[in-house]
Amino acid sequence: MRRTLLPFLTLTVLLLPSSLLQAKEKDFPGIENLMSDAEYRAAGLDKLSPSERQALNQWLISYTVKDAQHLRSSSAELRQAEDKIRIEAQVKGAFKGWRGKTVFTLDNGQVWQQRLSGRFFYSGENRRVLIKKNLFGFYELTHVATGKTVGVSRKK
Template sequence: MFWKIRLFLIAVFFTTFSTASAQTALDQLVSANRQKQLGFDKLSAQQRAEVAKLLLEVYQIGEQAGKKAAQISKPSGAAGAPTSSVIESQIDGQFDGWEGETIVKLMNSQIWQQTEYHYHYHYAFMPKVLIYRSGGGYKMKVEGVEKAVGVERMR
């Protein structure tokens, strides 16, 4: 679904807007109800075309900013940050949940320690994990546990 929206937005950007295409483009970007709430129904065809172009430009700026934010540079030192925005791995062995300072060894040989206090018992053998950037640190989401918990890389 996301790729369809993206292709549509790219097509809209490179299309010269006629009255009909501006209406269609705006209709596909913003629901009729929301257009009415925003007063788009009072705009001329040219103004509607400009709004559609603006929405696409804002989308592209957001997409570029998202790509930049996803590029995490690894600081120097043994306990550096991961080199990608999301790490997918598995816990090496059993997981008994979060106890406050839980240390987790992953199958990719990284070792992470819990930094955010959270207690939750959950037994699992080699559950999958996702580690992602959140604010100024990282969060680990363990398969079968609802809450993602703050962690830092030890090795």
């Protein structure tokens, strides 16, 4: 399990921008917010005590500040893995934009929910969306036809 967890954690850390890396610890969202619930459980992190989770978060911050930028620019394997964190799909049913806590059910079976406030109204036919991690390690959904983007979190 350690062999599969370390590359995932390394990739997660590498997706954080330098501004976040230099932020105070209280600004770091924590590993529990960087992963979906399913990823968090699959990695076994739900079994950690609060103090163990805090230690992991402190290690991630420290590791990121010291080594992540070098690895990000030098590791072809990590660059390829980073490029794969991209989901292209269509919203099932009519796509009418988002209104605060909108749930997006995709044709690939995934379910995402709006995590940031904001409203966008759409009355066209195009239901294509692109989901990818932003520089802070959070997911964003972009409506392909309009280029409008909103923060989302995976529910299923």
